[in-house]
Amino acid sequence: MPDSFAVEVKNLSFAYGKDPALKNVSLKIRSGERFGIIGPSGAGKSTLLLHLNGILSGDGEVKIDGLPVTKKSLPEIRRKVGLVFQNPDDQLFNPTVEEDVAFGPLNLGLSRKEAGTRVRETLKQMNLEGFEAKASHHLSYGEQKRVALATVLAMQPEVVAFDEPFSNLDPAMVKHLIEIIESLDATVILVSQQILPVMASCHRLAILKDGQVIRVGTPAELAADRGLLKECGLDVGFFCSICKKLDL
């Protein structure tokens, strides 16, 4: 059986004004796969994510589940692809948690009742029962992160893409988030400059540098190429040596 692709990117280029941020990027991500995109800061990772549901559009082709991202297909595309932004503050703009979670489903045209059901289900899934009427700016950072994820999951997307999900999290929260990510019933894209948690949870990874994909492979394949990781500023040998030294 041929693979079906959740995301296909073909020869995608994009520039902010004159500065190219993406150069001829091509990627294929299988349905149900957890796919990591790693690269140093400024590599164009966030820019690439914003192309997946048509917030930015550059030269080239992006297909979600076989459907090309065009102006006409935008509503369908945005239902299929959920973006979880790096900073939960950017994602939570409604007065209460439940209104924030309901925002997406209501935009999809669901009735208030259906949206209410989605809110309850998703908050339960994220272990956030009882948070419905709270204001999100009164929550802790970890709780905000989970609410931000809930706002996306409530739309039941087929592809969930995370931008720097592990930034600002303590180690226990990183572990918890990986567990949540691994339990998702969707194609997952993780974009991060923190290579270890991505390697731990993804089936395959791509390395992005200066707007170009320079390598795609399994975590084991990439880990074997220390030279390449070093060259991209992604080598974690330093941390491993600390762990060894402290016998962690």
Place this chain on the structure above:
Amino acid sequence: MKHDYLDKYSSLDSVLHNLDPRTKIVCFFSAVIVIVSEPREETTAFLFYYLILIALLLASHIPVPFFLKRCLIASPFILMAALMLPVSFLLGGKSASGNLNIGVFVFSLSILLKAYAAIILLVLLTSTDRFHRLLKGMRRMHLPNILTMMSALMYRYIFIINDERLKTNRARDSRSPGRFQSGRIKVYGNQTAKIFLRSWKRAQTVYQSMLSRGFKGDFPEFFRLQFKLSDGVFAVIMIVCFGVVRVFI
């Protein structure tokens, strides 16, 4: 970071808090119009208006010191406006009748009383309901969507801007041991510019996150507001009280 200075006391349980925001908006704004249009010689009428306002304040269960502090914020402007008149008469030296008469003071006093009455009602309105419910009320009253949407976003951005301000404050203070004097204005200028640039960038990201959740320019409504019997009762009481003072006193 905790920000409850705006919504403080807005979720108490009182007669006023439990009213529909639309009832309060209409009643309070009508009351402002009634008070402001009262002829300025009717000093007894103002006494009665203030008695009604005090009754409303007591019914709201809001702590009086908090309430007064809020009213105080607007005071400089009002005092200035009220003082302008006698001062300009004194400086100009000549009024219509050639000397400073009691009428000018009555006029200033009535400006003061009217302005404070308006402020008291506004503070009562904003501290007896959560901001987003007031906005929802405004929207249900068919105020332009763009207006309520902008207010909603502004309310959201106040917190973002305040966060950025605290962050840049910390960065500034940690690098200026002791009091810094020279170039102070320039430092504040730079800081302000930075706060706005950062806030602008974040506003853009917030908008992108809204788009990615299917936003098409209309805020969907999750809650419905509902009039209750108490709304009708409150409106009737307000009409009777203000009507009696306006017409008979």
